[in-house]
Structure formats: structure tokens, C-alpha cells
Amino acid sequence: MVVPRFRVRAGEAVCLHGPSGSGKSTLLNLACGAVSPFAGQVRVAGTALGELSAPRRDRLRAEKIGVIFQMFNLIPYLTGLDNVLLALRFAPARRRACADPRGEALRLTQALGLPDDAMRKGPAAALSTGQQQRVALARAMIGGPPLLIADEPTSALDDRAAKDFLDRLFEQIAETGAALLMASHDRRLAARFDRTEALEDIAAARRGAAA
Amino acid sequence: MRLWRLALASLRSRALTVGLTVTAIALSVALFLGVEKIRTGARVSFADTISGTDLIVGARTGGVQLLLYSVFRIGAATNNITWESYEDVIARPEVDWAVPISLGDSHRQFRVMGTTEAFFERYRYRGGRALEMAEGALMADLFDAVVGADVARARSYAVGDPIIVSHGLSSFVDHEDTPFRISGVLAKTGTPVDRTVIVSLEAIEAIHVDWQGGAFDGTATPVEEIRRMDLRPQAITAALIGVNSKLRIFTLQRAVNDYPREPLMAILPGVALQELWAIVGVAETALVAVSGLVIATSLLGMGAMLLAGLEARRREMAILRALGAGPATIAGLLVAEAALMAATGAALGTAMLYAALALGRPAVDAAFGLWLPLTPPTGWELSVLGAVVLGAAVTALLPAVRAYRLSLAGGMMVKT
Numbered sequence: 001m002v003v004p005r006f007r008v009r010a011g012e013a014v015c016l017h018g019p020s021g022s023g024k025s026t027l028l029n030l031a032c033g034a035v036s037p038f039a040g041q042v043r044v045a046g047t048a049l050g051e052l053s054a055p056r057r058d059r060l061r062a063e064k065i066g067v068i069f070q071m072f073n074l075i076p077y078l079t080g081l082d083n084v085l086l087a088l089r090f091a092p093a094r095r096r097a098c099a100d101p102r103g104e105a106l107r108l109t110q111a112l113g114l115p116d117d118a119m120r121k122g123p124a125a126a127l128s129t130g131q132q133q134r135v136a137l138a139r140a141m142i143g144g145p146p147l148l149i150a151d152e153p154t155s156a157l158d159d160r161a162a163k164d165f166l167d168r169l170f171e172q173i174a175e176t177g178a179a180l181l182m183a184s185h186d187r188r189l190a191a192r193f194d195r196t197e198a199l200e201d202i203a204a205a206r207r208g209a210a211a
Numbered sequence: 212m213r214l215w216r217l218a219l220a221s222l223r224s225r226a227l228t229v230g231l232t233v234t235a236i237a238l239s240v241a242l243f244l245g246v247e248k249i250r251t252g253a254r255v256s257f258a259d260t261i262s263g264t265d266l267i268v269g270a271r272t273g274g275v276q277l278l279l280y281s282v283f284r285i286g287a288a289t290n291n292i293t294w295e296s297y298e299d300v301i302a303r304p305e306v307d308w309a310v311p312i313s314l315g316d317s318h319r320q321f322r323v324m325g326t327t328e329a330f331f332e333r334y335r336y337r338g339g340r341a342l343e344m345a346e347g348a349l350m351a352d353l354f355d356a357v358v359g360a361d362v363a364r365a366r367s368y369a370v371g372d373p374i375i376v377s378h379g380l381s382s383f384v385d386h387e388d389t390p391f392r393i394s395g396v397l398a399k400t401g402t403p404v405d406r407t408v409i410v411s412l413e414a415i416e417a418i419h420v421d422w423q424g425g426a427f428d429g430t431a432t433p434v435e436e437i438r439r440m441d442l443r444p445q446a447i448t449a450a451l452i453g454v455n456s457k458l459r460i461f462t463l464q465r466a467v468n469d470y471p472r473e474p475l476m477a478i479l480p481g482v483a484l485q486e487l488w489a490i491v492g493v494a495e496t497a498l499v500a501v502s503g504l505v506i507a508t509s510l511l512g513m514g515a516m517l518l519a520g521l522e523a524r525r526r527e528m529a530i531l532r533a534l535g536a537g538p539a540t541i542a543g544l545l546v547a548e549a550a551l552m553a554a555t556g557a558a559l560g561t562a563m564l565y566a567a568l569a570l571g572r573p574a575v576d577a578a579f580g581l582w583l584p585l586t587p588p589t590g591w592e593l594s595v596l597g598a599v600v601l602g603a604a605v606t607a608l609l610p611a612v613r614a615y616r617l618s619l620a621g622g623m624m625v626k627t
């Protein structure tokens with residue numbers, strides 16, 4: 001896959017559109033610094049990832065990016081609250097941004113309509129898929145990272161839960177001013193974003209390149 | 212959220228697999244510690260059996276053999292020493308006291324030992340303790356016998372009960388014509404004395420009056436006639452000797468070894484015991500090695516369990532990676548899990564061993580005459596426990612490296 005140029009500005013909400021298997025996840029992995037490009041550069045919050053050592057890249061991801069997967073976002077055996085707090089484990093700057101991490105985590109989950117009791121007790125695996133996605137959102141938002149990356153976060157939800165999730169997602173980024181890069185194959189969502197990019201427009205598939 | 216807490220929570224979520232693995236480690240640790248306890252227990256028990264005796268004199272044979280048959284009633288004497296030689300030896304100026312003993316007969320599975328009253332005065336065990344009577348008194352009559360605590364318990368003997376002594380060690384030819392009477396029962400000592408029937412030297416002569424060359428001569432001499440006979444012993448098996456000055460032990464030893472009229476030998480019990488350990492040491496090392504291998508096996512099992520679990524935990528690792536955990540942290544998580552399992556297993560195994568020891572000590576004592584002490588783990592045992600935890604961490608390196616590679620290559624957007 002070759003991406004000549006692709007950019008998400010601070011505070012911008014971009015929907016990355018394309019059929020399954022077209023390389024959306026690869027692009028998100030690149031943006032996270034989880035995989036490295038064969039050539040070229042990936043910059044996050046002004047830092048070129050290629051110039052960083054692997055541990056520093058991990059650290060940058062922890063501090064600057066909130067990640068939400070399609071499903072199974074949570075460590076199943078931890079409580080919802082511990083899952084949210086886990087985001088701060090590897091991000092000391094984000095931890096410092098929260099005066100009281102537990103209080104902040106609970107404030108976020110409350111704002112996302114999650115009952116405190118369910119967050120504090122019982123494993124995250126016991127939560128419904130919709131609740132799990134909202135916990136994942138709280139985890140991505142805690143400590144206010146400037147970029148949110150979501151890989152089809154609503155595809156495992158039914159329409160109502162998906163709409164509810166997106167409402168809360170946009171509410172949150174509006175509040176913190178974080179940029180959003182979200183992959184989706186659902187064109188109906190386009191209207192909510194500042195910009196929608198079709199993967200086939202920004203990337204030219206090339207035989208033999210990484211998929 | 213600390214790494215340890217995360218590892219602990221992860222282990223708890225797989226309670227069954229982890230439980231089995233920890234149990235395997237615990238059992239192997241218990242086995243190892245058990246072997247250690249029995250090994251050291253046996254050593255202490257052997258070393259405690261004889262104390263205060265400076266030399267053991269017997270017919271010329273191996274030092275270990277003389278020690279084994281004279282003190283531990285293991286094996287049999289090849290030769291006796293004549294009473295004249297014995298008297299020559301104890302007449303020497305270095306000798307403070309001497310206890311002659313005569314072995315070779317048995318009662319049921321127990322050895323019969325002929326000796327004098329000096330045995331009860333001079334025999335010392337476990338750092339200088341003397342024998343004590345639990346019941347009754349020393350032999351007063353020719354056909355009186357004093358039995359050890361285990362003999363009395365095993366056969367439910369009490370003072371006044373008659374017993375029959377068998378000729379030889381495992382023959383079924385009984386000296387039925389000369390029944391003995393139990394005059395006393397000794398208190399428990401934890402030494403082979405517990406499993407011995409003690410009679411006078413004269414009694415040993417008496418029961419052999421009608422036996423010529425190991426066969427019954429056909430006519431039973433009446434007991435009354437035996438009592439009138441001269442029953443001065445003609446030979447004894449060995450003698451325990453105390454010297455009046457420790458400096459003269461070697462003088463006496465040399466004198467005995469050079470005794471011209473009969474091939475005799477004198478051994479220092481401690482030295483012979485050392486020789487014995489040198490021989491037994493090989494078997495001990497093998498036992499320790501086998502139990503060490505059992506621990507290694509359990510640790511490998513744990514490694515296999517961690518490795519097998521990796522595939523199912525790829526999501527978990529992807530999540531941690533997405534949150535900024537480096538591959539090293541993920542590898543560290545696996546090592547921490549292994550160390551936690553091993554530490555739990557080691558603690559559990561130690562607890563299991565002490566529980567088993569506390570419950571099983573009487574049974575081991577009854578079956579093998581081995582009183583295992585309930586002592587805290589030794590430095591060596593503690594270092595083995597530490598090595599188990601360390602070994603687990605090292606074993607976990609393989610799955611950890613694999614997890615490291617998986618989390619590096621896989622990216623984070625793994626589809627379910």
C-alpha cells in the first residue's frame with residue numbers, strides 16, 4: 001500500500017472510508033506507530049515516528065493517542081474502572097493531567113452513561129458490547145490525548161447503540177478538542193465528520209507491498 | 212496499575228489452569244523438600260544413635276560394616292572375638308569402660324543383643340542422653356529380657372510376659388526350651404535400641420547350650436541344669452569402649468589393630484559414619500537429582516501452559532500495546548506471571564510438606580524408626596525455593612520472547 005499524503009489536522013474529525021480488507025487497519029497501525037512504513041514518514045503531534053526508538057514510539061502512542069477497536073477492547077478480567085485507569089499506566093503525562101485518576105475515570109464513565117457500580121465491580125467481560133465500547137471510549141479519552149483513533153468502533157453494535165456511541169464520541173471530542181481518525185465502511189456516518197476520505201483515493205494499492 | 216497486580220488479575224482469571232500448574236509446582240517442591248528432610252533426618256538420626264563411645268572393637272572387617280552391625284543392627288558379623296581377647300583389650304590402661312555385646316539371635320523381626328549392665332550405664336544417644344526404663348527393671352534373672360519401646364509396642368508386650376528367642380537372624384528354629392520373661396521395657400529413644408531385645412551375655416550362652424554348630428543336638432538340657440552350668444561367655448560380637456583421655460584414643464586403636472593373637476579392629480564411630488556417608492552419598496545425590504528433575508518438569512509444564520495460552524491472549528496483548536505498553540512490558544508480564552505461580556507453588560509446597568510431616572511423623576517413625584524433626588527450612592532449602600522462582604522466570608523467557616515477537620509483528624488492529 002502506498003499513501004502519497006494523508007493528514008488529519010488538530011481537532012479535525014476524519015472518517016476513513018473503504019471496504020473491509022482495503023487497508024484501513026494498516027493505515028491506523030501506521031498512525032499508531034505499531035508498524036513502520038517501508039519508506040516515508042509518519043508524524044504524530046509533530047513528531048516523526050520513524051525517528052523515535054521503539055520504546056519512545058510506544059510512549060508517544062500512550063501519551064498522544066486514544067485507541068478504540070472494533071470490539072474486545074477491554075482486558076476481560078479487569079473491572080471497567082481498572083480498564084480505564086490502565087490507559088494511564090504507560091502515560092505519565094496523561095496521569096498528571098488528572099488530579100484524581102479514579103475520580104476522573106468515574107466522571108468520564110458517568111458522562112458516558114455507565115453506572116458506577118458496574119465499573120467498580122465485576123469483570124469487564126460481563127458488560128454488554130455497547131457498554132464495553134463506551135468504557136473503551138472513556139479509556140481513550142482519559143487524560144485528554146490530542147488524537148483519537150477508532151477502528152470501526154460501531155460495527156459490532158446495533159443501530160441504536162451505534163448512534164448512541166457516536167453521539168457520545170462526538171460530545172467528548174467536542175469537549176476536549178481532540179482530533180478523530182475513524183475507520184468505517186458505513187457511508188451513512190459521513191455527515192457527522194469534518195471530512196471523509198475514501199481509502200482508494202488516498203492510497204494506491206501496489207502488488208507486493210504490505211497489506 | 213502495577214505490573215504485578217495486572218499479572219495477578221490475569222492469573223486469577225485463569226484459575227483452573229493456573230491452579231493445576233501451581234499444584235504441580237507445589238507437589239514437586241514438597242517432594243524435593245521431603246527428600247531433603249528425610250535425608251538430613253536420616254543423617255541426624257544415624258549420628259544421634261551413638262554418642263560418648265570412643266571406639267568400637269570387633270573382629271577385623273570393614274569399618275562401616277562393624278559400625279553397621281554393632282550399632283545399627285544392620286547386616287551380620289562375619290566373626291566374633293574371643294572373650295580372652297576382649298579381656299586383654301579392656302585390661303589396657305587407656306580403657307575407662309567397656310560394654311561387650313553379643314548379637315546373632317532374633318525375636319520375631321527384632322534382634323536380640325546380649326550385653327552386661329554396663330550397657331545401660333554407658334550407652335548414650337542424641338548428644339549424651341542415657342537409656343531410661345519406661346516400665347519394670349533391668350534383668351535380674353538369667354532368663355530375664357529388657358525390650359525396646361518398638362518391640363513392646365509392636366508385640367504388645369508388658370513386664371512379665373514370656374518371649375521365645377529364635378536362633379539365628381531369620382530362622383524359624385526357636386529356642387523353645389528356654390523361654391524368657393520380660394523384666395523391663397525401655398523408653399523410646401529413636402535409635403535401633405527401640406527394636407532390640409536385650410538379655411545378659413550369660414543368657415546368650417544359655418540358649419546355645421544344646422546347639423552345636425548351628426544345629427539342635429537333640430536333647431534339651433533342663434533349665435535347672437543350665438542354671439548350674441558355667442555360662443561365662445566364650446565370645447562376643449563387639450565391644451563399645453570409652454577411654455579415660457581423648458588423647459589416647461589413637462594409642463588404643465593402634466594397640467587393638469596390632470593385637471597379635473587375633474585379628475581385631477577398632478574404629479572411631481564418627482569416622483566410620485563419615486565413610487558410610489561417602490557411600491550413601493551417591494544414592495543421596497541421585498535422589499536429590501531426581502527430585503530436582505521433578506521440579507524442572509513442573510516448571511517446563513508451566514512454560515508449556517504459558518506458551519499454549521499466548522494464542523488466546525493475543526487480544527489482551529494488542530490492547531496493552533495500544534495503550535502504550537512496550538513489547539518488553541508484555542514479556543515482563545509473562546515473566547511476572549511465571550514468578551508469581553512459582554512463588555505460590557513453592558509456598559504451597561512448603562506448607563504441604565510441613566503438614567505432611569506433622570501428620571506422618573509417627574507413621575514414618577513406626578515403619579522406619581526415623582524420627583523426622585520439624586525444623587524450619589535450612590538456608591540450602593530456602594535457596595532451592597528461590598531457585599524455583601528464578602527457574603520459573605527463566606522458563607518463562609521462551610513464551611515471553613514469543614509474546615514479544617507476536618506483539619511486535621502483529622500490530623494492534625488485530626481482527627478478533
